[in-house]
Amino acid sequence: MQIEFVPLLERQRNLYRIPRGGDRFSAYLRLMLNEAQNEVRFPPLVALNPMAGDDVAVLIDALIDLDTEEVATRAAVEASSQHTELVRCFSMGLVVADDVGGGWTNRYASEFFLITGRGRSSPFQQSWIAGVLWSSEPATVRGVWETVQTAVHRTASIHRNGAAQTLRDYLSQEGDAMARAGCVAPTIDAEDLEYTRQLLTPELDETNPRTIMECLFGDEASRTLGFTPRGLSYRAGLALALHDARLMSSRRSQRSREQRMQRSITDRSEQTDCMPQSFGSGR
Structure with missing residues (x-):
């Protein structure tokens, strides 16, 4: 690219x-x-x-x-x-x-x-x-x-x-893009994250643009566009997407560190096994 x-x-x-x-x-x-x-x-x-x-x-x-x-x-x-x-x-x-x-x-x-x-x-x-x-x-x-x-x-x-089709697709696409960019916002607290997840889960396969916008941007956007408020905070769906993407990235990084550590331990073990043995000069 x-x-x-x-x-x-x-x-x-x-x-x-x-x-x-x-x-x-x-x-x-x-x-x-x-x-x-x-x-x-x-x-x-x-x-x-x-x-x-x-x-x-x-x-x-x-x-x-x-x-x-x-x-x-x-x-x-x-x-x-x-x-x-x-x-x-x-x-x-x-x-x-x-x-x-x-x-x-x-x-x-x-x-x-x-x-x-x-x-x-x-x-x-x-x-x-x-x-x-x-x-x-x-x-x-x-x-x-x-x-x-x-x-x-x-x-x-x-x-x-x-191109993204469903709400699930948009959450994945935007969460990954924001996380890769190092974005720290939008954010909502832990209780709101769980509440938002519960509200959005039944809509994950929805393809209606109106529904997707309501879920991504929250009630403020819904009101300005004449849509139906769902009880969602400002940019709640995007905040959830960013949170999940950052969490997934952190887990991948942790697994990568663990794999590198395991390879390092294995390499040292193999090197030790290949070293010539030293014997004392017994009488």
């Missing part, structure tokens, strides 16, 4: 330097579409709000000041190096999605679109990975690192295993 990182933050910042109105929207269309106007030039930019306010411009400035595209490049290279079996080349870029400034973006619907890996119609669009940052969150190096690595691991999983 190889990734070419494409800087996109400055392009977004230049767009927001144009006052909101027709001129900015025209510039947005020129940025988004190729000359033939039949293909998106930079697929990650589909997530941006062309009429976003100054808060998004300020956030992009902060991301540029932190040199986050250099951070993102290193994160992408490190994550992709774990998937050498995947013989594919991708392009990747960062985009700031506006989940604060109005009705352009519903974060939960947008996130679900990302984790499905669907909706990219052309091979060109399928060759891109979007590192989506959110206007409701501050600019941090860690946030960019986790976002990029999660997106890369998710993409590798989709190409290796196929």
